[in-house]
Amino acid sequence: MRPELGVCYYPEHWPEDIWPNDAARMREAGITYVRIGEFAWSRLEPQPGQFQFGWLDRAIDILVSAGLKVVLGTPTATPPRWMLDRFPDMLAVDAQGSPRKFGSRRHYCFSHVGYRETCMEITERLGERYGRDARITAWQIDNEYGCHDTTLSYSEAARHGFRAWLAQRYGSIEALNQAWGNVFWSMEYLDFDAIDLPNLTVTQPNPSHELAFRRFSSDQVVAFNQSQVQALRKATDAPLIHNYMGRVLEFDHFAVGADLDIASWDSYPIGFLSDRIEASPDHKLAYLQQGDPDMQAFHHDLYRAVGRGRWWVMEQQPGPVNWAPYNPAPLPGMVRLWTWEAIAHGAEVVSYFRWRQAPFAQEQMHAGLLRPNDEEAPGLAETRQVSAELPLFAEMEQTRAEVALLFDYPSSWAWATLPQGADFDYFRLVFSVYRALRRAGLSVDILPSDQADVSGYKLILAPGLAGAHPTLHDAMRQSNGVKIYGPRSFTVTSELTIPPGKIPMMEDLAVEILWSESLPPDHHRPVRGGGAIRHWMETLAAESDVLFESETGMPVLVGNDQNWYLGGWPDETLWDRILDLAARKADLHLRPLPEGLRLRRAGDLEFAFNYNAHDVHWNDADLEPCAVAAWRDGKRIL
Secondary structure, three states, rough: OOOOOEEEEHHHHHHHHHHHHHHHHHHHHOEHHHEEOOOOOHOOOOEEOOOOHHHHHHHHHHHHOOOOEEEEEOOOOOOOHHHHOOOOEEEEEEEOOOOOOOOOOEEOOEEEEEEHHHHHHHHHHHHHOOOOOOEEEEEEOOOOOOOOOOOOOOOOOHHHHHHHHHHHHHOOHHHHHHOOOOOOOHHHOOHHHHOOOOOOOOOOOOHHHHHHHHHHHHHHHHHHHHHHHHHHOOOOOOEEEEEEOOOOOOOOHHHHHHOOOOEEEEHHHHHHHHOOOOOOHHHHHHOOOOOOOOOHHHHHHHHHHHOOOEEEEEEOOOOOOOOOOOOOOOOOOHHHHHHHHHHOOOOOOOEEOOOOOOOOOOOOOOOOHHHHHHHHHHHHHHHHHHHHHHHHHHOOOOOOOOOOEEEHHHHHHHHHHHOOOOOOOOHHHHHHHHOOOOOOOOOOEEOOOOOOOOOOOEEEOOOOOOOOOOOHHHHHOOOEEEEEEOOOOOOOOOOOOOOOOHHHHHHHHHHEEEEEEEOOOOOEEEOOOOEEEHHHHEEEOOOOEEEEOOOOEEEEEEEEEEEEOOEEEEOOOHHHHHHHHHHHOOOOOOOOOOOOOEEEEEEOOOEEEOOOOOOOOOOOEEOOOOOOOOOEEOOEEE
């Protein structure tokens, strides 16, 4: 696999006479892919049933003539204003009961059948015209599902769809009442039509009700995506892609990805540092213009799993963004670093957002590779540099890592519904594990918990899994690697209730959770030997060996040969100690790294990324601020 570069382009935003020059400059910069069309519905169908494809035909002709490969998007994330006249009830509704009005984007409800069918129609029309056009090398379906908190919708369409979904899932109202424990607070229903959506209740709705609605909402995203997949599969053999977001967990990306050929995601490191990561003020200040050293890599590894090995970055930040609370510019070298880091994790394409900064509307302060006046922005020079370096890596190989980290979207929904502590967050827990692995110099494979092939991994970590899928139980039993479960693993049923009997996974571990405590941010429980438990602590009764205990003598990490259970949320020091112990048991070689330096293994290559704003000396090399280095067989080649 030879990696390539791309860019997002909006020909409908610019005079047609500049398209040829834009295309030529893209190609000169080393760009080979260009994504178009994903927001252009009002230009493709300005009035219902009146299609105008001529401008798009000409844009494709110009781009391809310049040597570019076209990724064509379906425009369904931005329905035009006339759509509301056809479907006044298509708008998503927030949890407070307010409709998400027209005037920006993503204002549709996934549950609205009429809108979904109309999306199929425009997708079919695009497929009929371009599906067998060899110049279209890939298709992007919609854009950023779930962005702007749009997965959960409390509309009338959602209410109707939810009731039908419940009837199919439970079969009878008696079964639903039993599963949800509706005898509590006299919440029993007489029929499915009596069930409302779980919002605007006096206090928290029944957690089982809320979790069921989250599952339903995820299924609606899957069904919406499937409808466009079905429309395009009939028309094209080109790969189908969706561009996911960072730390958006409200729908199951593995379920959506099962219908697609390639996963992609939109990487905005500095924006995400500002508003999607819990970190100290000192940490955020140190990486203000670089982004968090682990956030991008985590999503690279996640979406490699979602795409079953095939994945892209569809949008890579090239300069300041416009949507975060604060929007500093990247330090010199960071656009290059982010690009190479994605490639090292297996990206087939890294595509920058966008070609030219828009001088109008909501994103006019969002930088591109060109300024609005056509002058080059700093990111374009770094794009050229990466393009010039790519021939050094004619073929990039991805090999299985020695460490696997299980990830599970339903567990995120369960703990978002019943956090039990104001700062208990599934992503935050899993990310703390991932950070510790990366600090230790390890490459990581992220795996879906319900279909995980864990054979061959030396170390497997499963933090916060709400419940164990039967196939996972069997796979873990057959694995020869060291397994670390917890905290808060296998503690609820699929209905978010406490299991009535013994839990098979916990019986294998010879441990029982007696009770759990959530801890305020300024509180910690010291552990003998160093480190502490924060956020979450479980009181364990264990027949297996106690590997770590608190200073008050409470078991923290217990283990039976290669099966360990962690009864709390470790701080960084304790995570490092746990991994050191696990590495000795699993025959793993750890290489603790300087602050801000990260590694990635790719076949016979090893990459190093210096996220620091200062020099770092490592592996007999001096790495400048924001530098990238690569070695093959011990010889530095980058």
